[in-house]
Amino acid sequence: MWLLVYILNGDRYLTEVLEELLEIGVTGASILDSVGMLHFLSQEIPIFAGFRSILKGTKPYNKIVISVIGDEQRLEQALATIDRTVGGIANGKRGILFSLPLEHLISPETKPLPG
Amino acid sequence: MKTIAAILFLAVLALAGHRKSFVKVLPSRAASFFFLTGTEFLLVGYLLGDSFLGILDAATLDQVRPFLIVGLGWIGLLAGIQLEWKALGMFGRTSYLWILLYGCCVLFLVSVGLYGLFHIWFPSDPQLGLAVAVLAVTALCTAQASIALWMQHVSKQKRPLGLMLQFVSSVNDVIAIVLFGLLVGFYQPAQGGIGLPLLPLQKFVLSLLLGALMGLLLLILFRRRLGEVDKVLIVIGLVLFGGGMAYLLGISPLLLHLVAGMVLANLSLKSEETFQLLMCIERPLYLIFLMIAGAYLRIGSPLVVLLAVAYALIRALSQGVAGRVFLRRAFPDAENPPTRALGWGLTSQAGLGVALAVHFHLWIADPSSLPILNITFSVLLLAILLNELISPFGLAYVTKEK
Numbered sequence: 001m002w003l004l005v006y007i008l009n010g011d012r013y014l015t016e017v018l019e020e021l022l023e024i025g026v027t028g029a030s031i032l033d034s035v036g037m038l039h040f041l042s043q044e045i046p047i048f049a050g051f052r053s054i055l056k057g058t059k060p061y062n063k064i065v066i067s068v069i070g071d072e073q074r075l076e077q078a079l080a081t082i083d084r085t086v087g088g089i090a091n092g093k094r095g096i097l098f099s100l101p102l103e104h105l106i107s108p109e110t111k112p113l114p115g
Numbered sequence: 116m117k118t119i120a121a122i123l124f125l126a127v128l129a130l131a132g133h134r135k136s137f138v139k140v141l142p143s144r145a146a147s148f149f150f151l152t153g154t155e156f157l158l159v160g161y162l163l164g165d166s167f168l169g170i171l172d173a174a175t176l177d178q179v180r181p182f183l184i185v186g187l188g189w190i191g192l193l194a195g196i197q198l199e200w201k202a203l204g205m206f207g208r209t210s211y212l213w214i215l216l217y218g219c220c221v222l223f224l225v226s227v228g229l230y231g232l233f234h235i236w237f238p239s240d241p242q243l244g245l246a247v248a249v250l251a252v253t254a255l256c257t258a259q260a261s262i263a264l265w266m267q268h269v270s271k272q273k274r275p276l277g278l279m280l281q282f283v284s285s286v287n288d289v290i291a292i293v294l295f296g297l298l299v300g301f302y303q304p305a306q307g308g309i310g311l312p313l314l315p316l317q318k319f320v321l322s323l324l325l326g327a328l329m330g331l332l333l334l335i336l337f338r339r340r341l342g343e344v345d346k347v348l349i350v351i352g353l354v355l356f357g358g359g360m361a362y363l364l365g366i367s368p369l370l371l372h373l374v375a376g377m378v379l380a381n382l383s384l385k386s387e388e389t390f391q392l393l394m395c396i397e398r399p400l401y402l403i404f405l406m407i408a409g410a411y412l413r414i415g416s417p418l419v420v421l422l423a424v425a426y427a428l429i430r431a432l433s434q435g436v437a438g439r440v441f442l443r444r445a446f447p448d449a450e451n452p453p454t455r456a457l458g459w460g461l462t463s464q465a466g467l468g469v470a471l472a473v474h475f476h477l478w479i480a481d482p483s484s485l486p487i488l489n490i491t492f493s494v495l496l497l498a499i500l501l502n503e504l505i506s507p508f509g510l511a512y513v514t515k516e517k
Contacts, residue, residue, distance in 0.1 A: 010388065015340070047401045047466050048190050049394065050259040050285035051197035054278055055205070061387060 029067035118178040129399040160409020171410035184358035191369040195376020213445035224433035257284035261463035296370025330378025423497030460513035463506035
């Protein structure tokens with residue numbers, strides 16, 4: 001089992017990414033709002049947008065897509081699909097994409113823990 | 116040809132300049148602080164204008180008028196798109212009430228002081244009231260960049276003071292745009308316009324209605340899945356359309372687009388994206404406004420300098436007094452209640468003040484208009500320069516840090 005994590009800058013490609021994931025059979029994913037560390041810490045010098053600088057951090061701008069994927073082949077497929085959909089993560093500021101091996105998973109689809 | 120060259124020159128200066136201004140450097144002296152906030156571009160514009168080099172002469176300035184109108188619309192949209200009720204509700208009604216009272220007090224004190232002063236030189240001028248009203252409304256504006264720059268270098272415990280100052284300044288900026296929108300209704304733009312037979316209040320309501328319609332139009336267009344370039348084009352197109360319409364009808368593009376921005380902020384799920392898009396050119400646009408305003412500046416007589424110094428003093432005193440009475444009560448839930456001196460931290464006047472000055476010049480104080488209006492414009496710009504120079508002292512007094 002694998003946890004696929006895609007931290008997307010902005011939400012420009014969000015819908016496309018989710019649609020493409022669905023196409024290859026990744027039917028479950030969660031989307032979280034987030035703010036980049038540098039964006040949060042940066043001292044914005046407002047000229048006309050004072051309210052926004054006061055409310056800095058209350059407006060999450062990045063999106064994190066997380067999904068649990070059962071087999072490695074589908075994971076590889078999902079990684080390639082996301083990379084292709086956003087036009088190549090290495091080519092521009094499209095965020096970062098990674099996966100982690102999962103040791104445990106408890107969900108309605110899994111068997112209950114013994115005991 | 117000269118117009119195109121002047122526009123290119125302005126664009127290059129603005130793009131190069133915005134990288135140098137607003138940077139994190141310790142504002143140890145008033146002079147360095149002045150340069151950090153980009154206000155020196157007023158002087159650059161003055162040098163480029165008819166008074167010295169003549170690159171931005173009267174004919175060229177007349178040609179760039181449409182760009183300035185688009186710029187005003189852009190600023191209005193940027194100001195409006197921040198006004199999301201849900202987010203603004205975080206501050207509590209009491210804060211808004213006390214800040215409103217503070218604003219009214221500053222307006223009253225500045226109006227009374229300036230009326231007495233202007234009455235000495237222009238006792239029977241029919242535009243005396245307008246001149247005083249314009250200066251009183253712009254007295255509400257505070258340059259948030261100055262506050263933010265100063266607060267970068269104060270101790271952490273005092274940073275909430277900076278947020279309070281920025282909040283007061285933001286609320287007052289909105290009040291200033293609304294009041295200026297009302298004020299503009301009394302006049303038809305000096306050049307062009309179709310001369311609507313409407314009362315000022317009716318023009319004000321028309322601004323609100325057209326602004327709401329523009330906002331809805333943007334909302335509908337943004338519902339489609341669009342690329343970034345498409346969005347930029349839509350915003351430029353609508354701001355151009357809205358600005359032109361405002362100019363023809365004799366209403367304020369700042370107010371009209373403020374309302375449009377508010378509609379977008381509260382009804383669109385993509386307001387953050389639009390805000391980021393508008394922010395891309397905030398600094399270069401501001402520097403262009405500073406340079407154009409500087410080019411319009413005429414210091415024909417010592418009276419202008421005298422009145423500017425008097426205006427800056429009256430404004431600072433009014434802010435200090437009004438702040439002492441009202442602002443302490445504006446933040447009842449603050450961990451550390453603000454000092455009574457909070458009003459002195461609001462003396463810097465650039466930012467929206469410059470945009471309102473350009474708006475005033477485009478709509479009302481045309482060179483062909485009465486001398487008092489041209490003097491008012493120059494007094495306002497000189498006072499903005501003076502206020503930038505004295506504001507570090509006010510901020511140092513509030514934060515008790517040198």
